[in-house]
Amino acid sequence: MGNKQTIFTDEQLDAYQVILTKPIVVFVGFFSPSRLHGRYHELAPHLVPMDYTKDPDCKLPLALIVNMPELKENPFRNRIVESFSEDGMGNLSFNEFVDMFSVLSEMAPRELKAIYAFKIYDFNVDNYLCKEDLEKTLNKLTKEELTPEEVQLVCEKAIEEADLDGDNKLSFADFENMISRAPDFLSTFHIRI
């Protein structure tokens, strides 16, 4: 549909249409596999093939992806990329790359976003947001401008607020419960590309 060269087969595009949370627009400048591929390609032109009709196996390392302008200023950029990579190390294949921006698009359902937000904030990948995670989150967020005491206090308060089961850390249920009430979670937890 107006693309000069075929990066994807129609079948692939169709699959993306169904899977991605955001409706795909095939024209330039909008959310579409071709455009995402363009972005992906420009991160490492020599690595990423132009032809994706045969699903080439190609992964870009975290360091490259993190440098995208959309992510560059994000304090959690490493975590975001890691959360969406299958190996947990931040190496993203193109599909995972698409997945990332699909989940982070504004059309993704809240539950899905909550799941990934939880992953992002779960620094130590233990499926709980413990104090340590919170500390890290805070320090990233504030660029370590808060004193340790303040950080401690905030962590304790945050856990106290959201911890339903009293285990002193936030499980996903706690987190979801909390985040589903946040007024601006949906509007802020999204990246435009």
Add this chain to the structure above:
Amino acid sequence: MSTVSESLVGSSRSLSAAKRHKSVRKNSRRIYSAYQDHDQGSSDEEDKVDERVDSDDPEEMFQNIQYQKEIIANIRTRPWPMRRKLKVLKHAREIVLKYEGRLTRTRGYQTAGADMLKKMSRMLYNIVVVFIPWEVRIKKIESHFGSGVASYFIFLRWLFGINIVLTIMTGAFIVLPELLAGAPFGTTRSKTIPKEHLASAQDLDTIWSLGGYLQYSVLFYGYYGRVRKIGSAGYRLPLAYFLVGMAVFAYSFIILLRKMAKNSRLSLASASDENFTFCWRVFCAWDYLIGNPEAAESKGAAIVNNIREAIVEEQEKKKDTSLAVLISLRLLANILVLMSLAGSIYIIYFVVDRSQKLEQEKPELTLWEKNEVSVVVSLITMIAPSAFELVAQLEMYHPRTSLRFQLARVLVLYLGNLYSLIIALLDKVNSMSSTIPVSPANWSDTSSYLATIAQPAASSLSTLVSEISHRNSTITTTATPLDVTNRSRGSSDTFSNQTAQFDKNTRSPQDQCWETYVGQEMLKLSIIDMIFTVASILLIDFIRGLVVRYLSDCCCWDLESKFPEYGEFKIAENVLHLIYNQGMIWMGAFFSPCLPAFNVLKLIGLMYLRSWAVLTCNVPHQQVFKASRSNNFYLAMLLFMLFLCMLPTIFAIVRYRPSQHCGPFSGQEKIYDIISETVASDFPLWFSKVMSYVTSPVVVLPALLLLFMLIYYLQAIARSLKFTNNQLMMQLQTERTDDKKKVFQMAAARLQAPGEEVVEQKSDEHESDITSQDPSIQTPSPQRNGSVTNLHTPGQRSNSIRTITQSASRGELNRAVAGSSRSPAAIPKQRLEQVPNRHTPSLGGPSGSCRSKSYYHKVCNHQASYSDNIQSDPLYRKTLRAIHPVEPAGIITAHSYGGRHGHATRYVIVNEHEPRKKLLRSATRIPRHYLMEEEPAEILELYPCNIKRYTPRTPHQQPHPHRSHLSQQNLNEDEEKEGKRRRRVLLEKAYRPCSLSDLHQPAHFYIGDRVESHMSVAKDIHVGRGRYRSQEEDEEEEGDIRWRGLKSHSRSQDSVRGAEPQLVRTRRHLNSPGRNWQSPTRSRQIKSKTGPNLEQPLTESDSASLASSSDQQNSGTDQYIQVIHNKERYLKSDTRQGKLSKKRFKETLDLDSLEANDLVCSNV
């Protein structure tokens, strides 16, 4: 969906089990399996898909297809990695394709058609999306400045959309028909520029003040003809004019309310006033859209401020510094604001008045004098908000409240401006229209005479001149008020007094058009406002930005951070300005049909200018009003504005007589008469009859009553709904506080269901807990083995989970209690002394069990699985590690370390012993032998335990409560006999189904119960362990301590028993853990207070062991506390234990602590 699939799968379950096993393995590789609810399910789904491929039954096929379709439909909401989604989708599609055609031909066609349709709609949607204006631009802004700033532009775009519709409405139904079919320019009086003005009609000056050609154009009300039907089609322009004027308001109302309803539906979740202040400030603080370093920096600073603020608020909530000063300051501030509001209103009124007077006195007005009103209004709207901001600093409110105040004040100011302007205008209109009847007879004669003259009769006019001028001389005094209006028309360039007066008189009927006048003023205001906006953007933002950037080097202070800085983008005020602007449009739209069109242009310009300014020279405001929440706030203000702007228009329509010589309603008494007139003349007779009935009081009053009743009813419903809402919320809250357990359970189920690994772990721990051994510590391998068996068993886990756990907890109450009571008795001696004793019972246990045949049998099974597992163990470990790759020194590391610690050796031993079951005894001996030596003893001891663990685990035992009870009593009597007893118990329990592993549920919670129930069996192990632990304590690291804690937790759990009381207690303990710790008696008191339920089971339970059991409970609760506050508490407990080691319950404490630690692990 699941039921269908289940039934379908039923036949080929064995196959699916195998597959599931495989898929589980596959899953275990996955890192994030933990909360992927659908993961497990989906793998099953895949399997099912495979299975069903062969079936030919159409019904089945149909269901299959439906099922696949559901997968396809839901796939985008599933948190799978992309590759998996693609795979599943492909698979599902293939199946759908393959079978759909086979099913029936028509169905195939149907789906093909539906597919086509879907594709088409998607295409259409794509196209529509492309035409969303400024999408890319807003996106860019959003990515630079975050959602807050973008919300302004989105709001602007939305307003733009509304204005487009309004423009289309007015354009299509008023302007175009008038242009196409109406009388052409110059044909009628109201469409002709008076001769004397013709010369100046094209002057910039005139045009600027919207006179001349502009005045006599479709821009304004006065131009529209009064002919009822125009064109060959007979278009009823006046009717259309009126209806469209009303439709503008109606449409605005509807669209606004709809938007608001949608927004409130979206933000329904946030409507609750629940407080997650800190959480939100941490987790929702960052705006992921931000992509600009500066914005990121200021956002970071804002977050820091925010958090600090919250901390300060939290710390000194009640601390008010010098309330009196604050109150007086706020009073002062409010007085200042009120004064400035009143001042601005007065100024506007004064200016309008002055312009009136000026027009009277001076024949020629300067440019300033002509535009005075709108300039002053615009200036006020520009300056006053900043003044308010300064004033707001006096008040020292919380930033958010001060922002609210600021917004409210600005809104009031804008409204005041608009209102005073419109009131002044209407005042003028009033005087204008009233002059006619008030004027003396001869004057009114003239006007009426003129009115009667055919309007285009310009030739006759000249003959009239002399006469008119003559008359004029007589009535100049009375005509003065009229002059004002005449002059305001922009006819400032009159040549002589005489001719001027002539002008006035000839034009007077025409100029009497107050509607045009109002329209002109509104349009003028809008234009001036636009100019001021542009100027302020250029001056305040752009020039300032330039100066700051390029002069900062040659200035003695830092321009960028000190005084001028860069202009901030004040979202709230800018949005308010938009609202104000829209208010002007609404106010003037009726009198100037092209105002929406002009507004569209203005908004377009504003969009580009603002976005350019934002991107080049603005920094985002520090305190961003929360975008999503403010949306409805903005809309509410807009609604408010719409209503208030509609009022004057409606008032003018209803109150004033339309101008007699211009506009579509000329000659009517009231503007709305057009409706009744149309009904009377153009509709059939019956319709007008019906209308007259309908509008008669007989109908109207009941209708009004009905409306009131409806409103009342709806309000009542709303109130009751609110009430139920509140109640539900309360219920939720109580449930949450009371029933935390449930929540936790659910969470656990959630976590477990998807990720097999997690399930494995939990179930393992669970089982191990049953045996009262700490598997995770001592033998990770068996643990995992257990999980493996779990994998084999086909399980609908989530279903079985809850029921089982509950039955366990309730049914085994008595037994468990007995067991718990027993345990203290079992540990009567001091630790060190007991060391040898400890070992013997524990060792004896396994040996005894070995003797029992059934046990052997069981063991065989288990052993088999063991060996398997052992081989597979490395795999598991890997998965474990994969799950927690980044794990810090926390819980899990401890776990894994502990596990790995003795691993290799253990395995070896297990291998040796388990295949040859009979050697178990020898195995038991081996530990003993090791016992003599200090360190290695640890490992050896563990072995027997492991072995045993399996045996007890098997007995999950609801069926044999009595026996176990007996056995427990026995236990109480003598430790030495445990071996035999154990044998017995084992016998009973041996035939428990191996599917026990399915009961992996929220293991930690009920673990305790099971432990107790199996106390008889596991008691010695416990004891041994406990002692062992105590021995080891010092050497052990944190991890160990944790383990202990776990145990204690489970223990405490069994003692607690009831879910609710438990929850209550947890809270309590959380709050005051230290206290509880201080003395067992204390904790006991607390317990008795908190949970009478707790006591109940105790009393019911073995009376003989009552005292001890209570002790146990106390200890249990203590331990529970411990669990909650992990590390420090444990450490404390340890020290305490050291002191109180002589006491029994302390000993049990130790045990308990072990269990509690297990809990922690299981959580992992």
